[in-house]
Amino acid sequence: MLLLALDTSAAASAALLDGDTVIGRFASADTRSHAEVLAPAVQDLLRDAGVAGPDLGAIAAGVGPGPFTGLRAGLATARTLAFVWGVPLHGVMSLDALAFEAASDPVAEGEFLVATDARRREVYWARYRxxxxxxxxxVLVDGPHVGPAAQLPELPVFGAGAGLYREELNAVDAFSTALPHAAALGRTASARLAAGMPLLDTTPLYLRESDAKVPGARKKVGS
Known part of the structure; x- marks a missing residue:
């Protein structure tokens, strides 16, 4: 089955898969231009593979956790494409993509954590087996959560969040700059669909409120 995967929980990324085989991928290091780069990247991936949007069997979108603006851009793109092409849409927790890649490391045979940067000196994290x-x-054991790195359990930690806070976390060096990527997210979705396992809807996992605040009512000035 052809599957398009998108993730904007950190950097913007996209991937086209046939089953669990990745046949095209894209990633941008710019964390501030998700909306601008994602749609053209999808167009390029499909064109290079000779695939039309309605030919897809499904779209998988990373639902975070991640910052408000980035997640909103990726999920809006995924929902629009799924609607226009008439393709089923599924959500996958973005940390699951990191855990999928981490699972190939011998350190991940027992329990381990994955963590990404949540800013404000905090990380998004989850615990896996x-x-x-x-x-x-x-297997997801606990999470997702957001909080200070020093409060995480004392287990090996995969992901860029660990690289940022080496003094507090037991970072796995080979994965200390790793971010969720749509290719791993797509392989996770494909494996779950093939096994008949449930996937998420596309409700975003913000875990905390947006930094943008609605202005309050103006105070009246006394006469």
């Missing part, structure tokens, strides 16, 4: 047969997918 090593992959289980026959699906080969890591």
């Amino acid at each position: 090593g992959p289980e047969a026959p699906r080969g997918l890591p």
Whole structure:
């Protein structure tokens, strides 16, 4: 089944998959231009593969956790494409994509954490157990959460959040700059769909309120 995966929980990324095989991928290091780069990237991926949007079997979108603006841009793109092309849309927690990649490391045979930057000296994180047969997918044990790095359990930590706070966390060096990528997110979605496992809807996991605040009513000035 052809599947398009999108994630904007950190950097913007997109991937086109045929089953669990990635046939095209895109990633942008710019965390501030998700809306501008994602749609052209999808167009390029489909064109290069000779695939039309309605040919897709599904779209998978990362639902975070992540910042408000970035997640909103990616999910809006995914919902629009799914509606226009008449394609099923599924949500996948973005931290699951990191856990999927981490599961290939021997350190991840037991329990481990994945963490990404949440700014304000905090991280988004979740706790997993090593992959289980026959699906080969890591198992979510706890999370997602947002909080100070110093409050995380003392376990190996995969992801860029660990690289930022090495003094507080047991960072796995090979993954200390890793961000969620749509390719791993798509492989996670494909494996779950093939196994008949449920996926999420596309409700975003913000975990905290947006920094943007609605102005309050103006105070009256006494005469």
